[in-house]
Amino acid sequence: MSRDVYSALSGALGAWRSLEQVANNLANTNTTAFKAERMAFEVDGPNAHPLGEAYAKARPATRDTRDGAVVTDGVSTHLALQGDGYFVVGTGDAQVLTRDGRFAVDAQRRIVDASGLPVMGEGGPLEVPEGETISIAQDGTVFGSASGELGKVKVVTAEVRAIGANRFTATGPLGRSDARMVQGALEASNVDPMGAMVELVQASRYFEAFQKAMQASDELDSRLNQLGGR
Amino acid sequence: MRALYTAASGMTAQQLRLDTIANNLANVSTTGFKKSRDAFQDLFYQQIAGGGAEGDGGARLELGGGVKVAGIERDQAQGAMINTNNPLHVGIQGDAMFVVETLDGEPMYTRDGSFTKDPDGYLVTSSGMRVAGDIQIPDEADQVTIDYDGTVHALVATTGSDMVLGQIEIARFVNPAGLMARGGNLFVPTLQSGEPTPVDAGTDVQLVQGYLEGSNVDVASELIDLIQAQRVYELNSKVVQAADETLQVAANLRR
Numbered sequence: 001m002s003r004d005v006y007s008a009l010s011g012a013l014g015a016w017r018s019l020e021q022v023a024n025n026l027a028n029t030n031t032t033a034f035k036a037e038r039m040a041f042e043v044d045g046p047n048a049h050p051l052g053e054a055y056a057k058a059r060p061a062t063r064d065t066r067d068g069a070v071v072t073d074g075v076s077t078h079l080a081l082q083g084d085g086y087f088v089v090g091t092g093d094a095q096v097l098t099r100d101g102r103f104a105v106d107a108q109r110r111i112v113d114a115s116g117l118p119v120m121g122e123g124g125p126l127e128v129p130e131g132e133t134i135s136i137a138q139d140g141t142v143f144g145s146a147s148g149e150l151g152k153v154k155v156v157t158a159e160v161r162a163i164g165a166n167r168f169t170a171t172g173p174l175g176r177s178d179a180r181m182v183q184g185a186l187e188a189s190n191v192d193p194m195g196a197m198v199e200l201v202q203a204s205r206y207f208e209a210f211q212k213a214m215q216a217s218d219e220l221d222s223r224l225n226q227l228g229g230r
Numbered sequence: 231m232r233a234l235y236t237a238a239s240g241m242t243a244q245q246l247r248l249d250t251i252a253n254n255l256a257n258v259s260t261t262g263f264k265k266s267r268d269a270f271q272d273l274f275y276q277q278i279a280g281g282g283a284e285g286d287g288g289a290r291l292e293l294g295g296g297v298k299v300a301g302i303e304r305d306q307a308q309g310a311m312i313n314t315n316n317p318l319h320v321g322i323q324g325d326a327m328f329v330v331e332t333l334d335g336e337p338m339y340t341r342d343g344s345f346t347k348d349p350d351g352y353l354v355t356s357s358g359m360r361v362a363g364d365i366q367i368p369d370e371a372d373q374v375t376i377d378y379d380g381t382v383h384a385l386v387a388t389t390g391s392d393m394v395l396g397q398i399e400i401a402r403f404v405n406p407a408g409l410m411a412r413g414g415n416l417f418v419p420t421l422q423s424g425e426p427t428p429v430d431a432g433t434d435v436q437l438v439q440g441y442l443e444g445s446n447v448d449v450a451s452e453l454i455d456l457i458q459a460q461r462v463y464e465l466n467s468k469v470v471q472a473a474d475e476t477l478q479v480a481a482n483l484r485r
Contacts (some may be wrong), residue, residue, distance in 0.1 A: 024294035025471045027240030027258040029462045031270040107424030164274035207476045
């Protein structure tokens with residue numbers, strides 16, 4: 001059995017992974033502040049010899065960090081981030097990062113995210129006094145309609161890892177962010193459906209090509225077997 | 231096979247979005263109706279292992295598993311005030327809700343101020359629930375006026391007397407989006423909404439006689455959402471098709 005069939009197999013598996021990646025991107029076309037990810041591959045294997053083995057090896061997916069469109073909805077507790085940065089939600093050790101600014105005020109008057117985790121200000125959770133409406137400046141300063149400045153929404157930069165539910169955990173130190181905030185708006189998903197469809201077609205075609213390569217390799221083996229049989 | 235399930239999650243999410251849009255559009259003319267929107271979140275990420283396309287030790291190789299609906303959020307924005315010239319119709323301008331009572335005396339909350347009189351003269355909702363404040367309009371009243379603060383007066387033309395009948399009670403919730411809809415434009419409090427706090431109408435909240443609050447559904451933006459939901463559904467169905475065809479190619483390896 002020749003080894004080139006494994007080279008083709010690694011390529012086919014890579015094409016399948018790409019397809020799964022595109023599937024996830026397209027499923028999240030409407031997910032608030034979703035960032036599209038793309039598979040990347042590199043050549044791997046003992047290729048010192050000019051005709052050595054070469055395999056496709058997946059590299060960590062690259063996240064497209066470009067901002068999604070800012071979609072205005074007029075809800076005063078909704079925030080869209082523009083620029084590199086993440087909101088900090090949750091308290092203590094359970095703090096996570098998110099760009100999903102679908103915030104609301106809960107029964108304890110705290111500003112919370114869509115899952116009910118408190119949104120962190122520079123000095124802890126942010127609270128809205130009874131009967132007041134809030135306005136949020138571009139730099140994140142929160143003003144109450146009667147009591148003035150209430151705090152400032154905390155925004156940080158970091159290397160992150162997606163953990164689902166529009167959340168991320170930091171994989172490195174937190175930095176200072178210059179991201180601006182737009183009140184009464186949400187950041188849309190940055191998935192480009194057109195590009196995703198092209199990737200989808202491409203992945204399918206690559207898979208087909210690798211299948212052909214595997215079949216060709218199989219044919220070659222079968223011919224060799226016939227030689228031996230005579 | 232994961233791609234199939236991922237795409238299916240996308241299709242299910244868009245289906246739910248269509249349901250929400252359908253309900254919004256069906257309630258374009260419902261008094262005091264507040265539109266809803268779906269909040270989508272990405273699903274958990276899975277570490278990939280095995281196969282020829284494996285990652286090296288230090289770097290993480292993860293694939294997302296699709297999308298889920300995290301919740302359906304109600305938009306509490308004010309609806310337009312529609313003039314009905316009915317003296318018993320009241321619209322709320324601002325953040326508050328009418329308190330009405332079920333037959334058991336349980337309070338419920340509504341923004342629908344299309345009130346009428348019951349046989350005993352009490353101010354009731356269109357479904358016959360009493361408006362809190364025990365407002366009984368006497369038979370001899372020629373004219374009923376409702377002030378901005380909810381005070382109800384009855385004017386008797388023959389005697390020229392102006393009787394104060396009571397005040398329409400309104401309340402506010404910290405998180406009105408957390409209220410549970412009970413149908414019939416009625417809501418009940420939940421843990422998320424918090425407890426009701428009585429509101430003194432007049433300044434930041436006003437009761438407007440002869441008007442009803444319209445639905446806050448914006449038909450144009452709902453239709454745009456509808457088109458988008460349909461297209462995204464279609465895109466996800468294409469992924470199912472592509473995954474299926476790819477699996478077929480794989481199956482054809484063995485001739």
